[in-house]
Structure formats: C-alpha cells, structure tokens
Amino acid sequence: MSVVFDPDRILEKVLPKKADDLLTSDLKFRDKFKQNLLRLDFLTKGDINKGIAKSLQFYNRKIKDLKAQGESAAEAKAQAINGGALLKARLSDLVVEKASEDIKEKFTGKQYIWLPSSAEDPDPVHALNYGKTFIVGEGEQPGERYGCRCAMEILGVNTFDEEVPDIMRVNPDKVKAQLETGKARAQEAAKARVADIEARIKEADANIKDIEAREAQAKQAEAQKALDFETKTKELFNKASNKIDLNKPNDVFFGNAIDEKESAKLKVKTGLILEGYKRRITIGGVRHSFKQHGDTSYEESRGQKAVEAKDLTLIPEITKNYDDVVLSEKKNFDGRSVFVYKKKINGLLYFYLELIGGKTSKGLESKDLWIKKIKK
Ligand SMILES: [Zn+2]
Numbered sequence: 001m002s003v004v005f006d007p008d009r010i011l012e013k014v015l016p017k018k019a020d021d022l023l024t025s026d027l028k029f030r031d032k033f034k035q036n037l038l039r040l041d042f043l044t045k046g047d048i049n050k051g052i053a054k055s056l057q058f059y060n061r062k063i064k065d066l067k068a069q070g071e072s073a074a075e076a077k078a079q080a081i082n083g084g085a086l087l088k089a090r091l092s093d094l095v096v097e098k099a100s101e102d103i104k105e106k107f108t109g110k111q112y113i114w115l116p117s118s119a120e121d122p123d124p125v126h127a128l129n130y131g132k133t134f135i136v137g138e139g140e141q142p143g144e145r146y147g148c149r150c151a152m153e154i155l156g157v158n159t160f161d162e163e164v165p166d167i168m169r170v171n172p173d174k175v176k177a178q179l180e181t182g183k184a185r186a187q188e189a190a191k192a193r194v195a196d197i198e199a200r201i202k203e204a205d206a207n208i209k210d211i212e213a214r215e216a217q218a219k220q221a222e223a224q225k226a227l228d229f230e231t232k233t234k235e236l237f238n239k240a241s242n243k244i245d246l247n248k249p250n251d252v253f254f255g256n257a258i259d260e261k262e263s264a265k266l267k268v269k270t271g272l273i274l275e276g277y278k279r280r281i282t283i284g285g286v287r288h289s290f291k292q293h294g295d296t297s298y299e300e301s302r303g304q305k306a307v308e309a310k311d312l313t314l315i316p317e318i319t320k321n322y323d324d325v326v327l328s329e330k331k332n333f334d335g336r337s338v339f340v341y342k343k344k345i346n347g348l349l350y351f352y353l354e355l356i357g358g359k360t361s362k363g364l365e366s367k368d369l370w371i372k373k374i375k376k
Pocket of ligand 1: 117123126142143148149150
C-alpha cells in the first residue's frame, strides 16, 4: 500500500457532490455534513463553526440586499445561494488547508512525490512538479496554495503506522494511474494554452498588416493627389501662355473644403465666414498672372520675379500656411470680394489674390499671383 494525501479523496468523503445539499430548505447547515467534518481530527470544532457561520452570514446579507432591490423572497434566496457553491468552496479550502498543515506536522522531513490535481485546468506551475520528489516541510507543498488540489505520495512511512489514517492508504496501481492521467491532462492543457497564444499572435499580426496596408494606401493616394495637382496646374500654365489654344481647360481643385477651424481663423483676419468653401485654380486666374507678371525682364526691372509654372504649385501652401491674409479694399469688377494672401518662401514674397464666390457656389478662385524679391 502507498501512503497518499489526496485533498479530493478527503473532500469526497465529507462533503456532498451537489453543493446545495449542504443546506436545508430553511438555510440551516445539514447536521450530517457537520458530523462528517467533526470526524476529521485536524479540524477543530471552532474552525468548522466559524467557516459555516461566515458563509451563512454572507448568504443572509445577500438575500436581504436582493429583497431590498425588489426581488421576491423565493427568488432572492435562490439567487443568493446559487447552488451553495460558495459554502462548499469555502469549506473545501478550509479542509484542505488544515489537512495540509497536519501532513506537514506529522511527516516533516519525509520524502514525497508530487501527484497531480484532478482539476480540469490544472495549475501549470504545479504541473511541472508532477512525479518529482520533494521533502515535507521544505518549500511549497500540495494543498497550500488557495484552490490547489494536488496530492502527495509520502515515502518511507509504514502503511500500518497509527499516524496514517485509512483514507491515506491507497493501492499503488491507483497512484500510478493518477500520475499518468494528471500528466496527460496537464499536457493537453498546456497545448491548448500554446494554441490559444499562437492564435492570438496570428490575429495581432493580421491586424498590424491591415493597418500598414491602409496607411500605405492613404499615403499613395495623397502622393497621387499632389502629383495630379502639379501636372494639371502646369498644364493650365502652358495653356495660359498659348494664345492659339481655344479649349477652356478644367479648373484645378485642391485641398479640402474649408472646415470650422480654418473658417474661424479666416474670419478673424477678414470678417468673412467661409465654411464649406472649396479652392481652385482657373485658367482665367493663371492667364491674368501670366500676362501681368510673366515677363522676366519687366518683372526684374520692378524688383519682382516672373511667375513660372512651378510657382503656381505653391498656391496650396500659400493659402494654407499664409503669413498674412486680408480682405482687399478693391473689389473685383463683378463685385466679388478679394483676399490677398502673403507668404514668404525661399527669399521671395508671394502675393496671391483669391476671388470669393457666392453662398451657392462656395468657390474660392485664383485671381492673380505675383512675386516680390525681398531686399537684403
Ligand atoms: Zn496544485
């Protein structure tokens, strides 16, 4: 015979399978189970009474709370007791803790083999100890940690020693089987955990790839937009300088419609509210700029630089990050108001004129662009 301390074996003997069998219908602890517990020599009457009283107190408080919340007496009782699971768990832990202490006292210094827990999801750290030999009284031992149901086979003890209660005498084949089953179960649980972690890593990887792909797409779209703007603007400039071309090219829209924040900023400077307005460059504006400010020698003679296609591509930057913008005192010939933007870029001062459309069109059109050289 082997000498085995197995918490589950003890619990099975003294407590009912179904937790709610512990209590009578009027919430008294069943005497039968109290007698069982009293027969365990490592538990005092005081320990048992305290354990039971604490749980019953908890149930009664809970029932009171639920009734106060409007539950019927029967419903409150059913919910609070919830199968008596709490009471059974509490008593089980009490029994195992005291039993483990008792084993430590009785067998200290003896060698023992750590045996598996029967838990469905065994503690992975304890699983590492299965089948290994330790010494009673040195280090952590089965049953000490809260909820632990690991067992131990104590070595070097005479089975017929009076210190050994009946419940600890176990057939060696049963002990071997318990070790095998426990190891297999722990392995299964470990595999399941690894698979779960792998699945989560895979999911996280997929999410990252997804985000990266979307970011790359957005960047590419942004770059394409900038390129389109440049191409179309240069095309406008070429057409503006070519008198024979009679086809009126499309306006080149750029940037997003003016939002609340930008509108508030413009209002401070100009007094106009332009939320929802959209900017564009028109052939008219470009032609005007080219005619008035496209001749190199003339512009140079008055301290200015001739407008080139590449200057037009700065218009989004000038209107977005201007140094200053004002409402011009002079209106356009058709009565439309005009904004004058100023922006310093690379030693040049850009003046950009923009026509303010009506509330229906909500358009902001290019009117003129000229470039002053900054004197040093
Ligand atoms: Zn354990």
